[in-house]
Amino acid sequence: MTIIAPSILSADFSKLGEDVLAAEQAGGDWIHIDIMDGHFVPNMTFGPIVVDSIRKYTKLPFDVHLMIEKPELYIPAFVKAGADRITVHAEACVHLHRVIHLIKEHGLPAGVAINPGTPVSAVEPVLEDVDLVLLMTVNPGFGGQSFIPQSAARLRQLRTMLQERGLERMHVQVDGGINAETAAIVREAGANVLVAGNYVYGSADRAAAVASLR
Ligand SMILES: O=C(CO)[C@H](O)[C@H](O)COP(=O)(O)O
Numbered sequence: 001m002t003i004i005a006p007s008i009l010s011a012d013f014s015k016l017g018e019d020v021l022a023a024e025q026a027g028g029d030w031i032h033i034d035i036m037d038g039h040f041v042p043n044m045t046f047g048p049i050v051v052d053s054i055r056k057y058t059k060l061p062f063d064v065h066l067m068i069e070k071p072e073l074y075i076p077a078f079v080k081a082g083a084d085r086i087t088v089h090a091e092a093c094v095h096l097h098r099v100i101h102l103i104k105e106h107g108l109p110a111g112v113a114i115n116p117g118t119p120v121s122a123v124e125p126v127l128e129d130v131d132l133v134l135l136m137t138v139n140p141g142f143g144g145q146s147f148i149p150q151s152a153a154r155l156r157q158l159r160t161m162l163q164e165r166g167l168e169r170m171h172v173q174v175d176g177g178i179n180a181e182t183a184a185i186v187r188e189a190g191a192n193v194l195v196a197g198n199y200v201y202g203s204a205d206r207a208a209a210v211a212s213l214r
Pocket residue numbers: 007008009010032034138139140141142143144145175176177178195196197198199
């Protein structure tokens with residue numbers, strides 16, 4: 001089954017709670033929350049206090065994507081704020097294995113993400129420790145960018161790697177430039193969790209947009 005995770009990066013931040021609820025009402029499965037620090041990525045969003053304040057608007061799982069340096073310093077605060085799962089970037093962690101286990105010690109499933117310019121093999125050492133691999137399909141930092149076509153081959157490479165290790169049940173997430181057309185490409189290439197910001201929030205009929213991604 002394909003999981004759809006609307007990304008609130010494209011929501012109206014002046015009514016974030018309402019827009020979180022709107023993602024649920026449109027049929028989203030997870031709420032994708034991008035945390036950006038202006039260092040690891042060239043943009044800034046919000047911190048745990050905002051996550052905590054929108055927690056009451058939905059019971060859907062909060063899928064927190066940390067695009068920040070030194071994520072280990074902030075993981076406890078995001079857990080407290082209501083994260084249901086946390087994904088960190090391999091490129092941002094000096095001690096990736098340790099950071100993943102810190103998430104798990106807090107009782108949450110952990111994910112590992114990589115940017116489009118990072119070899120897929122970078123996730124290999126931690127595959128047994130995570131339940132989700134996020135392949136960025138744009139360079140992270142901004143919504144509304146175009147899907148990078150080489151992502152399909154990278155997804156197939158990851159799927160092969162997972163099959164060789166008996167890890168077929170791993171969530172394979174994609175993020176960036178996902179719309180009805182690119183959703184078909186990534187689903188065929190092996191993704192089962194699709195993050196979509198602009199496509200969902202920019203659509204007049206958000207429920208139809210979510211449905212078209214499945
Ligand atoms: O991580 C991200 C960008 O760094 C995002 O999740 C972003 O919201 C995806 O947006 P879009 O679907 O509009 O491309």
